[in-house]
Amino acid sequence: MNVKFLNPFVSSAHDILSLEMHELVERGDLRLDHGSYQTDDVTVIISLVGAVDGTVFYSMSKEVAVGLASVLMGEKFDSLDRLAQSGVAELGNVITGQASMKLAEAGFESNISTPSLIIGKGATISTLEFPRLVVPLTTSIGSLTIHLALREGLQSNLKTPELEVPKVDFLQKGE
Template sequence: MNVKFLNPFIEAAHEVIQIETGNKMQRGDLNLLNDDYITNDVTVILSLVGDVEGNVFYSMDEYTAITLASTMLGEQLESFNTLAQSGVAELGNVITGRASIKLSEAGFEA
């Protein structure tokens, strides 16, 4: 994986999650998995077309998904219900949109 394509997504996720949650984030260690299976409970999958083609996976455990959705919606969700699903899916859309802008600024249409 070429970091020139990966970094825009990392930067976008950092920016968007800080904005959406209102919390200061600190980036920890990153791991690139080369696996045929996703092992986390919740995964948002989006496709890219253009100069940069492929699939983007945002994967997290259920607790993280519920916590993110609760914070974004301003109400405590008790389960990963349809409202939480919608919130996490929208978060994935916003991150990917922001990453696409960053890729475009770097000369790649996504």
């Protein structure tokens, strides 16, 4: 995986979590993982399609998911109900959205998919031939791990049908 795709995700996650939680977020040691990933309690999956292609996972324990949802949505959750689930998915969405804007600024425009949430420990998720860059982040609530299985979207065009992707200039949005 191209390491230049890493920083936008780390800085977006850091900015958003720090802003929401009023504390600094620590980054743990990076590692590159070629095998498949054994799920934690909660995993948010979002794909990128475009000049950057692949999948991003955000994985965490149930306690961290409930804690993050409580902080982000400003109400106390006791369990991972539907609303808390959508809070966690939105967090993945916001981080990925901001990272994709930063990637677009660097010349890699891509679109992000809607999030899917996987709940349940011990399943195996494979990104096939994409190795994953694993980034643990530590907050006072607990740790959140980002998995990036991304590459430049050149080869994948061979696999996907030859269709035009609507170009979006994120910088001009809202004008």
